[in-house]
Amino acid sequence: MSWDAAEGPWEPGRVRYSPAHLARLLGLPEPTAEQAAVIGAPMEPLSVIAGAGSGKSETMAARLVWLVANGMVQPERVLGLTFTRKAAGELGQRVRARLTGLRRVGIGGPADPTRASGPAAGVPAGLSGSTPSGPAGGLPPGPAGAFRPTAPGPLAGTAGDPWTGRQPGAGGWLGSADPATGLGAGGRAPGGVAPGGAALGGAALGGVAAGGAAAGGALPGGSLAGTAGPGGQAGPEEPDGGLLDGEPVVSTYHSYAARLVADHALREALEPSVRLITPAVAWQTAARVVAAYAGPMDAVHWGPQSVTAAVLDLAGELAEHLCSPGDVVQVGDWLEAASRALPGRMPAAVRKILESQRTREQLLPLVSGYVAAKAAREVMDYGDQVALAARIATRHPEVGAMERARYQVVLLDEFQDTSHAQLVLLRALFGGGHPVTAVGDPCQSIYGWRGASAGNLTRFAREFPAGTRPAKVTMLATSFRNTERVLEVAAALQQGLREQAPDVPRLVPPPERAGRGAVVCALLETAADEARWVAGQVAEVLDAPPGIAPDGEPWPGNRPEVRIQPSDVAVLCRKRAQFPLLRAAIEAKGIPVEVVGLGGLLTVPEVADIVATLRVLHDPTAGGSLAR
Numbered sequence: 293m294s295w296d297a298a299e300g301p302w303e304p305g306r307v308r309y310s311p312a313h314l315a316r317l318l319g320l321p322e323p324t325a326e327q328a329a330v331i332g333a334p335m336e337p338l339s340v341i342a343g344a345g346s347g348k349s350e351t352m353a354a355r356l357v358w359l360v361a362n363g364m365v366q367p368e369r370v371l372g373l374t375f376t377r378k379a380a381g382e383l384g385q386r387v388r389a390r391l392t393g394l395r396r397v398g399i400g401g402p403a404d405p406t407r408a409s410g411p412a413a414g415v416p417a418g419l420s421g422s423t424p425s426g427p428a429g430g431l432p433p434g435p436a437g438a439f440r441p442t443a444p445g446p447l448a449g450t451a452g453d454p455w456t457g458r459q460p461g462a463g464g465w466l467g468s469a470d471p472a473t474g475l476g477a478g479g480r481a482p483g484g485v486a487p488g489g490a491a492l493g494g495a496a497l498g499g500v501a502a503g504g505a506a507a508g509g510a511l512p513g514g515s516l517a518g519t520a521g522p523g524g525q526a527g528p529e530e531p532d533g534g535l536l537d538g539e540p541v542v543s544t545y546h547s548y549a550a551r552l553v554a555d556h557a558l559r560e561a562l563e564p565s566v567r568l569i570t571p572a573v574a575w576q577t578a579a580r581v582v583a584a585y586a587g588p589m590d591a592v593h594w595g596p597q598s599v600t601a602a603v604l605d606l607a608g609e610l611a612e613h614l615c616s617p618g619d620v621v622q623v624g625d626w627l628e629a630a631s632r633a634l635p636g637r638m639p640a641a642v643r644k645i646l647e648s649q650r651t652r653e654q655l656l657p658l659v660s661g662y663v664a665a666k667a668a669r670e671v672m673d674y675g676d677q678v679a680l681a682a683r684i685a686t687r688h689p690e691v692g693a694m695e696r697a698r699y700q701v702v703l704l705d706e707f708q709d710t711s712h713a714q715l716v717l718l719r720a721l722f723g724g725g726h727p728v729t730a731v732g733d734p735c736q737s738i739y740g741w742r743g744a745s746a747g748n749l750t751r752f753a754r755e756f757p758a759g760t761r762p763a764k765v766t767m768l769a770t771s772f773r774n775t776e777r778v779l780e781v782a783a784a785l786q787q788g789l790r791e792q793a794p795d796v797p798r799l800v801p802p803p804e805r806a807g808r809g810a811v812v813c814a815l816l817e818t819a820a821d822e823a824r825w826v827a828g829q830v831a832e833v834l835d836a837p838p839g840i841a842p843d844g845e846p847w848p849g850n851r852p853e854v855r856i857q858p859s860d861v862a863v864l865c866r867k868r869a870q871f872p873l874l875r876a877a878i879e880a881k882g883i884p885v886e887v888v889g890l891g892g893l894l895t896v897p898e899v900a901d902i903v904a905t906l907r908v909l910h911d912p913t914a915g916g917s918l919a920r
Contacts (some may be wrong), residue, residue, distance in 0.1 A: 295438065296907035297804045305557055306365075306406075307362050308361075308362055309358065309361050309362055309399070310325070310328075310332065311328040311331040311332045311354065312328060313355070314354075314357070314361055317397050317399070317435060317879060318357075318390065318393040318394070318397065319393070320393075323351070324770055326346075326766070326767065326768050326769065326770060327347060327354070327768065328352075329766055330351050330729075330766055330768070331351060331354045331358050332356060332358060332511075333355070333729075333764070333766070335359075335701070335727040336725060336727055336730070336758040336763070336764070337365060337725065337726070337727065337728050337729075337752075337753075337756040337757065337758050337763035337764075338727075338729045338763060338764055338765075338766065339565060339730050339732070339752040339753050339756075339764070339766070340729065340730065340731040340732075340765075340766050340767075340768060341732070341733060341734070341749065341765065341767050341768070341795060341796055341797070342731055342732065342733055342767075342768035343733055343735075343765070343769055343771055343796065343797065343799040344733065344736060344766060344771060344773065344799065345771040345772055345774060346455065346768035346769065346770055346772070346774025346799070347734075347768065347770075348700050348705075348731045348733075348768055349379075349382065349383055349386065349705065349731075351731075352372070352383065352700065352703050352705060352729070352731055353383065353386040353387050353390055353770065354390070354903055355703070355729065356370055356387055356701070356703060356866070357387065357390040357391065357393075357394065357538060358389075359536065359701060360391065360394065361394055361399050364701075366538060366700075367387075367391060367540050368538030368539060368540065368541070369540050369698070369699060369700040370540035370541070370699065370700070370701045370702075371540070371541050371543075371548075371698075371699035371701070371702045371703070371841045372384075372387070372540055372541070372542040372543070372703040372705065372707035372831065373542075373543055373544065373545050373548055373702070373703070373704050373705065374542070374543075374545070374704075374706055375545060375705070375706040375709050375739075376544060376546060377544055377547075379544075379705065379706065380542050380543055380544050380547075381542075382704065384539075384540075384542040385540050385655075387455075387539070387542070388539060389485055389542055390796075391539065392608070413880065420796055431661070468909065477574070477746065479848045482873050489517070504553055512800055534578070541699070545678075545710060545714055546674055546678065548676065549677050549680075549681035549714075549717065550568065550677055550681075552681040552684060552685070552691070552695075552717075553566070553677055553680050553681050553684070556684045556691050557680070557684070558689065558858050559684055559687075559689070559691070560680065560683060560684055562680070564902050565670075566670050566671065566672055567670065567671045567672075568671070568672060568673070568674070568677060569666075569671045569672070569673055571673075572875045573671075574604060574673045575600060575604065576602045577662060577665050577666065577669075577671075577794055578603045578604050578607075578658075578662045579600045580604060580660040580665070581602050581603070581658055581662050581665055582596055582599050582658060583596065584661075585657065585658055585661065587654075587657050589654060590652060590654075591651045591653075591654045592651055592654055592655065593648045593649070593818075593881070596701075599655070599658070601874075602655055603655055603658045603659055603662055604662075606655055606656075606659050607659045607662055607663065607673075607675065608673070608674075608675040609828055610659065610675075611673075611675030611676055611678065611679040611713065612675055612678065612679070612711040612712060612713050613711070613712045613715060614682060614683075614712060614713050616822050617660055620652060620653060620656060621656070622653075623649070624649045624650070624653050627646060628646070628651055631646060631881060632678050643696045647876045651848045675713075678711065678713045678714055678717065681713075681717050682713045682714070682716045682717040682720070685716070685717050685720035685721050686716060686720045689720075691721070692720055692721045692722070695721045695722070696721070696726055697724060700727065701727045701729075702718075702722050702726065702727065702728045702729070703728075703730075703731075704718065704728060704729065704730040704731065705730050705732070706731075706732055707730040707731060707732035707748060707752065708732035708733055708734050708736060708737040708744070708746045708747045709732070709737055709738065709739045709744045709747065710744060710745070710748050711744055711745060712745055712748075714748075715745070715748045715751075715755065719756065719759045722756070723755065724757075724758075725757065725758055725759055725777055726756075729751045730749065730756070732749045733796060733866060734746040734747075734748075734749050734750060734793040734795075734796055735786065735789055735793055735796050737791065746793070750793075750795060752765075753765055761796075765795075767797045768802045769797035769798070769799055769800055770799070770800055770801070771799040771800070771801060771802075772802055774799070774801060774805070774809070775801055775805040775808040775809025775843070776800075776805060776807055776808060776809060776841075777800040777808065777809035777810060777811055778809045778811060779798075779799050779800065779801055783798055783799070803847045804849070808841070808843055808845065808848075810842065810843040810844065812829070819870065819873055820872075820873060820877075822873045823870075823873040823876070823877035823878075824877050826863060826874060826877065826878070827874070827878045827880065827881050827883070828881075829848040830861050830878055830881070830883060831861070831883065833856055833861060834856055834857075834858060834883065838852055838853055838854065838855040839851065839852035839853070839854060839855075842856065846874055858883055858884055863878075871887055873890050875887060901920065902919040903917075904917035904918075905917075906918075
């Protein structure tokens with residue numbers, strides 16, 4: 293469905309640039325067939341199950357840019373949500389770099405026929421983004437995975453991934469540019485654009501949202517990808533109002549919920565100025581409630597601190613699941629009835645469940661007291677914020693209408709880590725066939741302890757139908773991060789987990805990493821022996837001659853000049869207590885070591901001396917620090 297000038301004037305609804313064609317124009321690696329199917333999918337709900345290292349964030353950024361390049365949506369009409377501020381910043385940076393590339397090659401400017409003529413491009417819901425066979429747009433054909441950059445820039449022949457000769461990126465290895473940001477060697481984007489879209493005047497997280505009022509203005513939470521440049525000045529705009537004037541809004545799920553609450557709290561008879569408290573203040577509030585409680589606690593066998601933690605956990609779970617204390621009591625009644633119906637002697641496991649439920653029910657008055665204390669102070673915690681946003685969205689349909697009018701396309705990252713309340717919120721706002729793309733991996737859900745539900749991703753197709761049918765589900769199963777032998781070991785270790793998620797595909801390596809890699813296991817008597825063995829493994833890898841990979845075989849692609857550097861090696865530990873031994877053992881081999889994180893820095897003797905001095909200055913009775 294690529295457009296050609298011989299067909300006459302371009303019309304909205306035609307695909308001018310296929311995903312592969314657009315990648316070549318931008319000097320980026322061509323997407324795989326799996327990625328191209330996601331990038332060029334129709335404007336309708338879509339679920340993407342993406343394994344670790346499969347380039348899901350890169351694919352999301354490429355889909356957004358593909359939609360913009362083909363005139364289907366303006367950048368400021370796109371909403372991207374992810375789980376952490378760091379991920380939101382990285383996604384925003386990727387997109388800004390790609391949009392900068394579009395500007396440089398003249399896509400989206402006044403002369404581009406795909407420019408949208410209004411707030412919405414008017415693309416039909418069933419528009420297909422399939423890629424035609426053969427070269428697109430008159431570009432010469434090339435081998436699979438290759439590209440021919442059309443913009444100037446020193447991309448070829450630079451050092452990068454020794455497996456393929458491609459440039460490294462935070463999101464994996466996809467081609468001769470950084471898959472995380474679209475940058476080439478030395479942090480340069482194709483054609484020499486500065487990292488992070490610095491040609492746009494930089495990017496400020498927590499600044500003004502792209503498009504001003506059209507993007508909702510400044511959002512609470514400080515995690516929006518804004519357009520502020522140096523000194524807070526806006527980035528340059530095209531003089532004739534091109535398609536790329538704005539930027540997409542990229543935020544965390546909680547920040548987006550905060551903005552909804554700030555904008556629409558009055559609809560629920562709440563002041564928009566209600567204050568969000570920190571976890572420390574939440575603890576203090578709950579601790580006061582626990583200390584003042586005089587009710588029955590015979591089923592609770594913990595101290596005050598443990599009770600306070602349990603109250604906060606239970607209150608958060610109720611909020612994330614949109615439940616009330618009465619729902620917990622109903623579950624207890626059902627459990628009692630079901631246990632009495634069991635024949636014979638009650639099993640020990642059932643007794644344990646009933647005891648836990650009785651403990652939970654005795655904590656409910658404390659939870660109610662904690663909720664009342666927050667209401668009296670006109671404050672809320674993070675769980676309350678998401679629950680309130682979900683209540684606003686479900687009770688007031690006009691809020692959803694406004695959000696859908698504001699954001700024509702929605703991209704949801706790490707969807708497996710969203711909670712039930714977040715699912716209800718997003719379904720109420722963007723359900724009913726709105727173009728929503730959700731990306732995630734049920735096997736990577738790590739926040740179940742605080743209300744996240746990995747089942748949200750598998751339920752997406754039913755919760756966000758495309759008209760009368762479930763949303764389409766696609767897969768990204770090629771892991772660019774690992775070799776085949778590493779993936780085989782990971783698959784064996786994950787076998788039990790994958791039985792619970794049969795829809796998740798087994799990861800496969802890209803062709804250049806097939807049959808490669810090495811996995812070694814050692815069982816040693818002491819932690820010191822382990823540290824020495826690890827140091828020996830690191831030294832052995834670093835002593836390898838140029839051109840030899842860590843698995844002892846030559847690098848693919850005949851790259852005899854590549855040699856492994858200390859910065860290429862990482863050592864992961866279960867706990868920080870293992871750091872000092874490992875650091876000492878590796879440094880004993882003459883290898884420089886960087887301990888990542890503030891906790892690791894505290895193990896450095898010089899830093900420990902400074903900390904001890906500061907503690908003594910604050911408290912002269914600190915005997916341990918004084919002795920040091």
